[in-house]
Amino acid sequence: MLTPDEMIERIYATRRLTGRSGKEHELHSALDREKGDFLRSIVANDSEIVTTLEVGCAYGLSSLFICSELAKRDGASHTIIDPFQNTDWDGAGLLNLDNAGVKFYTFVEERSEFALPEILKKGEGRFDLVFVDGFHTFDQTLLDCYYATRLLRIGGVLAIDDVALLPVGRATRYFAEYPCYETLGVVTESRSKPAKAIISKTMKAIAGRDRWAKVISASLSKKLLDHPRVEMIALKKIADDNREWNWYTDNF
Numbered sequence: 001m002l003t004p005d006e007m008i009e010r011i012y013a014t015r016r017l018t019g020r021s022g023k024e025h026e027l028h029s030a031l032d033r034e035k036g037d038f039l040r041s042i043v044a045n046d047s048e049i050v051t052t053l054e055v056g057c058a059y060g061l062s063s064l065f066i067c068s069e070l071a072k073r074d075g076a077s078h079t080i081i082d083p084f085q086n087t088d089w090d091g092a093g094l095l096n097l098d099n100a101g102v103k104f105y106t107f108v109e110e111r112s113e114f115a116l117p118e119i120l121k122k123g124e125g126r127f128d129l130v131f132v133d134g135f136h137t138f139d140q141t142l143l144d145c146y147y148a149t150r151l152l153r154i155g156g157v158l159a160i161d162d163v164a165l166l167p168v169g170r171a172t173r174y175f176a177e178y179p180c181y182e183t184l185g186v187v188t189e190s191r192s193k194p195a196k197a198i199i200s201k202t203m204k205a206i207a208g209r210d211r212w213a214k215v216i217s218a219s220l221s222k223k224l225l226d227h228p229r230v231e232m233i234a235l236k237k238i239a240d241d242n243r244e245w246n247w248y249t250d251n252f
């Protein structure tokens with residue numbers, strides 16, 4: 001039997017997975033290694049993390065990264081919500097966990113909008129880490145993060161993937177403004193060479209011959225070129241969510 005770490009290595013090396021049907025699948029829509037390492041480091045750096053939840057398992061990479069550290073802890077439990085695990089993903093995510101000897105997971109085969117309120121009914125503040133990587137619309141991300149905030153204990157961590165996508169980023173920035181959260185860390189992706197070339201070319205074209213346009217375009221271009229895209233973020237819940245009924249921010 002492989003360990004979760006060995007399973008992770010095998011998946012990245014072969015980029016192929018076997019589903020419950022016995023069919024082979026090519027790896028896609030999966031967490032990359034840098035994000036996975038970041039997720040694993042959140043667990044590794046906080047020995048109080050034992051009860052975790054994730055929305056969106058797919059081929060199980062995020063689950064494996066989280067569980068590789070959890071496996072070393074007494075009383076570990078990992079809850080996985082994914083309505084399409086046995087259909088779109090041919091059960092491969094859970095099969096990977098089974099084949100890596102992970103026995104402490106609970107699988108909820110429901111959409112998060114139905115599963116999360118049921119889990120919340122069992123009690124608030126019961127989770128140490130919630131990872132959101134499900135359906136990436138603005139409203140669904142808001143909904144997942146809303147329940148995650150209620151489910152996390154003080155000191156718990158909310159991690160969100162794909163924040164470079166506009167709807168996910170917008171929703172995430174709203175939560176990042178909550179007084180109960182502070183940013184624990186991010187995974188960024190610097191702009192690729194082709195993107196840099198397009199920005200430079202566009203800015204030069206905008207600058208034309210006008211002196212001020214040139215100055216403005218040069219400074220804007222530097223900002224755009226230097227600004228790394230945030231791909232994943234981890235927010236730490238540092239207090240109870242005590243916002244007043246009329247709390248709002250425009251800053252997202």
Ligand SMILES: C[S@@+](CC[C@H](N)C(=O)[O-])C[C@H]1O[C@@H](n2cnc3c(N)ncnc32)[C@H](O)[C@@H]1O
Nearest residue numbers: 030031056057058061062084111112133134135
């Ligand atoms: C980007 S993939 C997740 C990738 C995965 N975390 C990994 O490490 O590779 C998105 C996942 O969200 C699931 N999903 C889609 N709609 C959902 C919903 N309403 N509730 C929960 N999960 C959902 C999909 O089935 C898919 O597994």
